[in-house]
Amino acid sequence: MRPPRGTTGGTTGEIPDGQALADRFRNAFGHAPEGIWSAPGRVNLIGEHTDYNDGFVLPFAIDRSTRVAVRRRQDRRVRVLSTFDSSTPVSADTSGLRPDDVSGWSAYPLGVVWSMLQAGVDVPGMDMLFDSNVPVGAGLSSSAAIECAAAVAVNELAGAALSSSELVLIGQRAENDVVGAPTGIMDQSASLLGAAGSAVFLDCQSQHAELVPLDLAGTGLVAQIIDTKVSHSHATGGYADRRASCERGAAELGLSSLRGLPPSGLAQAEGVLDEETFRRVRHVVTENERVQRTCQVLATQGPSAIGELLDASHLSMRDDFEISCPELDLAVDVARNLGAIGARMTGGGFGGSAIALTPVDRVDAVHDAVVDAFGHASFEVPDLFTVQPAEGARRVS
């Protein structure tokens, strides 16, 4: 039977099997790898702009991943190579590695090596070849996938025995201090802790993580990702502006973070805050509620009952937080009209991707209608593909 459109597509194609990656490794480095490790990308099911407000998020690891083939070396050199940029390996010495010395894509894996060294791990010299089928820059966290693949490989080959929660912080530190992106722990938590048929509920205040059942396949649903191809790079200002609004709102309410404001406190907050800040605050407070409610509904009724929560999340981001854009709104509307049970933009906003929970037999219809609607609106051709909740980072051979 022909798979639904978009099931195997996406921008980066298929991940090669282990043998093909091992062969490429041998061609590049002249010897066979010791093993292959894998770490998935992630998508956020619900809980947007709640992380830096000490709130709740609910991402899941997806069935698209980054793999790394590795062999230890006798010296202290780490050579990293990616099939994305297969010219020559980037090389660094573990004894003198400094954040300022690395740039470009190699900052992700070498950042993990640096972070491990900072944690006191005796990192051996290594040759590493990365390959990935996680689309880059589509909001599926190819960055966490490459960091976490590197982290689990180095953890094992260095005999460091760091726990998954410790590896989350290793990856975050690489991204914050070496890549220079001020991100939280959501992406690495999903990639390292995810499990098939589950989402990862994360309390960003306590950093407590818990698996929540998300058996989409058993319910006849898939997560359909609609990459609008709208770049969110110009959105840096918007992101910083929203963060500032949240901080201002919390300060004016006498709180250290918006986590401290329960929904019952919103009426009083409305009298204290200016109209725009109040709407920003209302998004965060109601979004935290929706994440918790989604977890309850998933546990008691299953995924087919969470559609309204996803829809409400989108409206809150569109109207209160104002981080959507015409392409995301169109994607969400068309997906819902064609049979998705719920849909919302996912990620930081101002572009990027939407997620729709779509019955398997409606995937093609949603795909075609979204592509048509984007054509009529003279938007760029979107990329649609489906993902399922999948296993977290691990050794694969």
Ligand code: ADP
């Ligand atoms: P996202 O995480 O949303 O995909 P980011 O901008 O955070 O987008 O991270 C993307 C960057 O991560 C890429 O530009 C590249 O530098 C790096 N990257 C991710 N996967 C790979 C890979 N397999 N090989 C080389 N670099 C990668």
Ligand code: MG
């Ligand atoms: Mg990223």
